Amino acid sequence: MKSKFGHKIRILRGKQKLLLRELAPLLEMDTAQLSKIERGERQAKKETVLKIAKILNVNSDELVTLWLADQICEVVKDEKNALLAMMVAEESVKYLKK
Amino acid sequence: MKSKFGHKIRILRGKQKLLLRELAPLLEMDTAQLSKIERGERQAKKETVLKIAKILNVNSDELVTLWLADQICEVVKDEKNALLAMMVAEESVKYLKK
């Protein structure tokens, strides 16, 4: 799967029986773009993520999390030390939270 | 600390008693840029990371890891679900490795 976020919203859109051409205008974009986002060919903006959550009536935290995870994967893809780097980054984040 | 990678190379440079104006030309950049990279004000390119490892004679994996961690931190900074997103991303990476 190319994009967790895209996959998720495609499923949600399907469940609610919405078409690309119906959802896209609500997000002020054209169907082609939304199609690309769903297939992970293009990244959504955070603003778009939040809008989608509202429209599809789902918890925005969940969508934002998937969307962030996609971006992290993009950063570390093909990197031998991907997992290690993520652990190092986690430590920083935990430290900053304190 | 704004950048793990930058911090690390500044330490290494210090230990080897190299000046910005000495190291920078070896990396084909000017001192201002290197200074910004060391302070995390600007991101190094991967190519630069590898070059620095060679010149400072350190293991490139370690530097690449720090550099990746910086980028991950950049992606998730200010995000409430940063840690969760990282865990989700980790799962994907682990899965892809199989």
Next chain:
DNA sequence: ATATATTTGCCAATATATGACAAGTCATCA
């Protein structure tokens, strides 16, 4: 075949990142 839904390819517009340079600060010391 026709109609509808989605995908693809392309390009112009926009945004972001980069490199280069000049001027700035700061500490040291003659």
Next chain:
DNA sequence: TGATGACTTGTCATATATTGGCAAATATAT
């Protein structure tokens, strides 16, 4: 105190990447 050396800061033009939008192509279903 003022000259020097190391580093930092600000700016700007340009390179690079991302985006939006459209038209055409490809499914998919009737």
